[in-house]
Amino acid sequence: MATPEENRAALANVFTTALAIAPDRVVDALAYNAIAEWDSTAHMLLVSELEGAFNVMLDTDDIIDLSSVAKAKEILSKHGVAFA
Amino acid sequence: MSTAPVALVTGASRGIGAATARLLAQSGYRLVLVARREGLLREVARECEASGALVSVHPADVTNAGAVTDVFRSVMQSEGRLDALVNAAGAMADAGFAMTKLSTLEDLFRVNVSGTFQCSQLAAKLMLRQRSGSIVNVASKVGESGSAGQAAYAASKAAVSGLTKSLAKELGPLGVRVNAVAPGFIETDLTAHYGADARTAISANIALRRLGQADEVAKVVRFLCSSDAAYVTGQVLGVDGGFVL
Numbered sequence: 001m002a003t004p005e006e007n008r009a010a011l012a013n014v015f016t017t018a019l020a021i022a023p024d025r026v027v028d029a030l031a032y033n034a035i036a037e038w039d040s041t042a043h044m045l046l047v048s049e050l051e052g053a054f055n056v057m058l059d060t061d062d063i064i065d066l067s068s069v070a071k072a073k074e075i076l077s078k079h080g081v082a083f084a
Numbered sequence: 085m086s087t088a089p090v091a092l093v094t095g096a097s098r099g100i101g102a103a104t105a106r107l108l109a110q111s112g113y114r115l116v117l118v119a120r121r122e123g124l125l126r127e128v129a130r131e132c133e134a135s136g137a138l139v140s141v142h143p144a145d146v147t148n149a150g151a152v153t154d155v156f157r158s159v160m161q162s163e164g165r166l167d168a169l170v171n172a173a174g175a176m177a178d179a180g181f182a183m184t185k186l187s188t189l190e191d192l193f194r195v196n197v198s199g200t201f202q203c204s205q206l207a208a209k210l211m212l213r214q215r216s217g218s219i220v221n222v223a224s225k226v227g228e229s230g231s232a233g234q235a236a237y238a239a240s241k242a243a244v245s246g247l248t249k250s251l252a253k254e255l256g257p258l259g260v261r262v263n264a265v266a267p268g269f270i271e272t273d274l275t276a277h278y279g280a281d282a283r284t285a286i287s288a289n290i291a292l293r294r295l296g297q298a299d300e301v302a303k304v305v306r307f308l309c310s311s312d313a314a315y316v317t318g319q320v321l322g323v324d325g326g327f328v329l
């Protein structure tokens with residue numbers, strides 16, 4: 001079982017990989033469509049990477065709801081991934 | 085873990101789906117076979133295993149969203165990747181326009197469109213991890229050309245063509261190809277109810293003057309799954325012997 005710190009690092013890594021952005025831009029407030037890099041295409045990659053990194057399967061409601069880094073943590077928490 | 089590519093085939097218990105499963109098995113794929121009828125599905129699986137393929141069997145109805153999700157969850161856990169999806173599960177209904185119930189239309193859309201849509205959605209998420217993959221849908225000649233007495237079926241298959249072209253545009257930038265085959269009159273269980281006179285009349289409208297076989301469609305599906313089709317996406321390929329409707 002990964003620690004909250006490891007999960008936070010993994011989440012940051014997923015966002016930097018899927019959105020192709022620098023790690024320091026991955027903050028809770030970062031939101032879908034708020035930056036050019038997080039468009040609908042990148043969103044699909046993000047979902048795919050999140051599922052792979054945390055071994056979860058997100059349903060469509062989760063994917064629609066995944067509107068920020070903070071939301072990602074909230075959704076993943078429902079699947080048993082701890083961030084705090 | 086084996087390095088063989090992984091293909092998931094729906095409707096794999098008969099017709100074009102079964103023929104595709106057999107050909108992909110011969111081509112070195114690991115197979116995930118899905119269909120409602122477990123007995124028939126296991127027979128196809130045994131034939132595929134005889135070709136040396138590793139096969140997992142998942143009795144499931146593509147109209148059951150929960151069951152479909154469970155299949156893909158299983159693929160994610162056991163295979164960790166997916167290289168090809170063949171959406172061959174389908175249903176057909178012949179009826180004049182005035183005599184087609186809305187429930188028939190809805191049933192056809194549930195199998196032909198919603199089933200294909202959900203499987204593609206779940207498959208795409210797996211394929212995006214490796215930034216590659218091929219989705220092949222089974223559309224129809226009648227979806228492209230229209231057919232008197234098959235309005236509901238034609239509408240559902242036209243939707244499959246539209247879905248194919250749209251997904252090709254959305255997933256192409258991420259490395260996933262999406263194509264469809266549009267079979268003409270193929271001799272399968274779906275067309276078994278056509279009598280000899282109807283078959284003769286249909287053959288007269290086919291340039292090659294004969295009905296098609298599931299295997300002939302499956303060969304095109306296999307091509308579209310393969311790297312030989314690496315620069316092919318968004319296409320609906322007619323496999324109809326020159327059928328004019």
